[in-house]
Amino acid sequence: MSRPEDNLPPDLFYNDVESRKYTTSSRIRNIQADMTHRALELLDLREPSFILDVGCGSGLSGEILSSVDPEEGGPHTWVGMDISSSMLAQALERDVEGDMLLADIGQGVPFRPGTFDAAISISAIQWLCNAETSDVSPEGRLKRFFDSLYASLKRGGKAVCQFYPKNAQQRSMISTAAIKAGFGAGILEDDPETKSVKVYLVLSVGGGDVTGAVSGIQDVDVYDSRRRERKRGKEFVEKKEGKAWIMRKKGQMEAKGKVVKASSKYTGRKRKTAF
Template sequence: MQCSTRVQQIQADMTYRALELLNLPPDEPAFLLDIGCGSGLSGEILDEEGHVWVGCDIAPSMLEVALEREVEGDLFLQDIGQGFGFRAGSFDGAISISVLQWLLNAETSHPTSSPPHRLTRFFTTLHAALKNPSRAVFQFYPTSDDQVQLITSIAQKAGFGGGVVVDFPNSKKARKVFLCLYVGGGGGQQQVPKGLEGEEVDEEDDGRAVFEKRRERLRSREKGGKRKGIKDKDWILKKKELYRKRGKEGVPRDSQYTGRKRKAVF
């Protein structure tokens, strides 16, 4: 089932914020894991921002929608509470939007299906799958401080650094909770970012105007005299090389025409 336009907008806002918190090197394609990718809404933004991504989800129906939409990322079915089986150091980072809280639900009465066991498998295998240094950012909806404490303590036991970032803490509608985790690194890499603050946001727009302004600033920021959205030859070659390293099939070969501007056809 397709999401409403409003839900899509909220998802997009949170994805852009997660990317901001990932603090990836500018103008460098990264290989990212989208945890709980659903129909690929966040993945489309990752692709738009120049990254290569892999998405996992527990719902076959959502992955089918993503396939129908022909998203760029590779997709696989996965219960994240069972952990991952990726090669060590596979990913440059990970994001997850509105998923982490579901690991707090026990699947059965068996001890290995308890939230602590599922969280431990998840964070331990994710930590191994991430490069050193790197980050993972999760937007989630905790229902209590105890849940936040349980999640952060298990993540720390798995080897992560970092902590919780709360945007707009005084707004009932715009308030968003992010868990920003680090693998390795030092100095500024280990410093937990500050949450966004501001005046009380109108509940009708759900903080949308604030996120829109921040998103436009990010996308229009010039790096090295170029807008990030402009895909020149060097950018295209870097992304194609990253695709090849990850074993993606059907990557076009390089030629003298790579990155060349096409004349408009009328």
């Protein structure tokens, strides 16, 4: 079975007919509700929050955000953005509570830095991996999206993006773009051994604890690009100051015919501070 994103761009695929069909299908509504509740569980919000719904469609997820019980940290206020005017028309017809914006997430998230406490996205970001024209690349669209999403979230904010990767390459492309934007990130799979596997990209801003939201759950790959860069830099300094680095440099100089002082048991040993 072909995937919708392989046929047409989302603004063309989700026309009036498809948008109504999507919104009125009880099967799709149930699946969407389950994934939205799962995203909220992973966000682990403890108080009413201001949430961005990326690819909000006809507001199926937004309805759930607006109806979260106060004992579970809700209800939440939300803003949605979607590229399909037909989907947004369905949301307006159903009189959902959130504010909505007609926008292409591949062109970036058009909000001020630090606007949102959190963000969710259900079945949307895989569309960014398709380029409709030769002058647009999936990598560029993913970069604009994740860079601007990172900026739009408050420090310590989280985002959960459920998506359907076509293959391992597409999954890696998406997670790599998020990491390069600065997110701490983890990938979680629900029902990985079945055809109904659900993939969630869990993101945090400014050192937020990704694993805290999914404590005790297996098969979570956690990344933090800035921590990795710091670690890489530290390792480089340690090698540069150590005996192995000195011996390697001496070998390079000898190969060039230069005179090098003979090594001894004291080579590379740190000296005590002289007073």
